[in-house]
């Protein structure tokens with residue numbers, strides 16, 4: 001990193017954080033220390049930048065990452081009611097992960113498919129025109145898959 | 158295709174957004190211009206067999222006009238398309254966005270060649286100025302003028318930036334253009350750089366748009382290969398290159414000074430202007446920032462001429478307006494119309510009217526910075542000045558239609574909670590003012606509002622509008638002010654009668670089972686996430702007010718032949 005100015009280094013902070021999150025799913029504590037060291041900035045400075053942007057999370061996500069769109073079009077067509085039902089079902093609030101580590105729930109402000117609202121994103125895949133019924137079926141099927149996978153794991157042991 | 162011996166006769170290509178999202182997925186067959194909608198995987202075989210081999214189009218997949226029930230075969234004849242004027246979107250859904258050659262075939266990069274090889278930067282700026290093009294990012298600042306300022310700043314280094322942050326929730330225009338026609342945006346950006354004398358550029362793009370990021374990345378690589386980017390472009394002596402910066406989820410970063418802070422790796426907080434970015438921007442150097450749509454318009458102006466372009470639209474707002482039309486309207490999708498077109502035309506002709514033929518209530522433009530307009534404003538022409546006068550803004554392309562199921566107090570609260578959460582906290586009016594307004598709206602929504610709260614809201618709104626540091630705060634009160642202006646009676650119903658007329662605000666409604674209608678099917682009981690419903694099979698079910706979280710799932714699944722679930726005012730009838 002020699003020969004690079006402070007500005008050059010600072011410019012790399014956000015892309016580096018993005019890459020870490022891309023790989024690990026979150027920004028662990030150690031990563032902040034590591035970046036501070038690498039870019040000759042203080043940990044406070046790195047954390048200050050990271051915490052400003054809502055995309056960065058500091059706790060590991062669940063096995064399944066469920067994001068419910070609360071953008072305008074989705075809100076208008078019941079996004080918040082989908083969130084309320086899901087929150088109740090999973091027993092967690094947006095931003096939290098279930099104690100068994102299976103689900104994390106988040107809200108997102110528009111995923112760009114507003115014409116097909118309401119939308120939810122499960123593990124990176126967008127599901128459009130979601131209804132309470134279709135969402136329940138989706139989560140039920142994932143629960144079944146997970147249970148099946150667990151059983152066959154136990155069986156093979 | 159090749160298996161069926163059609164390899165030479167038929168070319169299959171993927172296209173970007175065709176615009177009529179509601180009817181997706183779509184397939185078009187050219188040159189006939191036939192349009193198949195809501196196509197399933199199973200249907201592909203039939204299209205190939207019957208249409209491509211047998212020459213007989215598959216009529217059952219044609220678009221059905223809801224009003225007449227008639228099937229329409231060509232997309233040019235469908236009202237949704239007929240009512241539009243595709244100028245900037247002319248390539249969207251027509252060309253394969255991953256093929257630079259297809260873009261060039263359609264006249265792409267001709268504008269760039271003309272600018273670089275035949276015109277001086279000042280001449281390009283003159284043309285853009287004459288075209289009357291105004292920034293499509295929201296503020297409507299004349300693009301030529303901005304470029305002139307950029308040109309005029311003396312510096313050894315200058316930058317251009319394409320603003321593709323599109324943080325406005327409920328808008329997808331910029332993302333769709335980048336996916337469907339990335340080279341148009343890139344060409345515009347290169348011309349901008351040439352005009353002001355920049356040798357480096359950025360595309361600042363929203364992280365939530367992975368497809369758009371891929372698309373523009375690829376376009377940059379292909380464009381470099383063809384020599385439209387890099388050293389000594391087209392032998393003109395002008396050099397320029399672009400890199401991509403992904404946003405990280407902060408709405409305020411769409412604001413230009415915050416955006417620059419974010420590119421430089423800082424917290425994305427705005428700073429006062431002046432100095433304007435064209436004087437002192439990225440790393441203190443002159444920087445010219447333009448929206449995706451603004452840049453995508455540039456190649457067309459150069460290619461087809463200033464006279465042609467400025468003949469579209471109105472005198473003060475030339476060209477076209479592009480909207481993502483969503484909400485309670487029949488035809489949702491990407492829409493382009495000449496500036497000055499009425500809201501009525503967009504919503505009722507292009508949009509096909511309100512879903513389920515319900516009653517129109519309001520239309521919102523400009524997202525959290527805009528306002529809601531009522532039915533008697535439907536004949537308002539859509540241009541920068543008319544919309545501002547009516548209490549909203551053109552904004553960056555979101556148009557959201559609402560019907561009687563939308564509560565205007567809830568809508569105002571929705572936007573305010575958004576801006577409040579996105580407020581960067583740097584200036585007090587925005588940080589405290591939005592929070593205070595949010596509290597008042599919550600108070601009204603929960604049925605505890607007082608008469609004086611409406612005036613209080615207005616007072617704080619004015620203070621925030623006047624005192625906030627950046628556009629986020631200055632515009633944050635707009636949804637509140639416009640809903641009070643046009644829908645005051647709804648606020649009063651919440652405050653005086655403790656009623657939410659649209660039956661949205663949770664504290665003011667409750668769900669009940671109408672005993673005479675309930676068929677005891679158990680559908681509601683099964684879906685209820687909070688176990689609030691009890692009742693034996695074939696017997697009347699009951700909802701417990703204490704346990705109900707008002708998610709509405711029961712209402713959704715109650716069979717249409719029963720319709721036994723009702724939403725009623727919370728204080729009506731004794732609780733169970």
Ligand SMILES: Cc1cc2nc3c(=O)[nH]c(=O)nc-3n(C[C@H](O)[C@H](O)[C@H](O)COP(=O)(O)O)c2cc1C
Pocket residue numbers: 291292293294295296297298300303320321322323324325408409410411412413414446447448449451452553627628629
């Ligand atoms: C809170 C806020 C958010 C904004 N978001 C965007 C945006 O997402 N995209 C955009 O092009 N302009 C946005 N703008 C406007 C930009 O500051 C700037 O005016 C625009 O990018 C200039 O481009 P134009 O002249 O081509 O319109 C936003 C402004 C504010 C105050």
Ligand code: FES
Pocket residue numbers: 069070071072073074075109110111112113114115117118119326327328
């Ligand atoms: S509002 Fe949900 S996808 Fe845009």
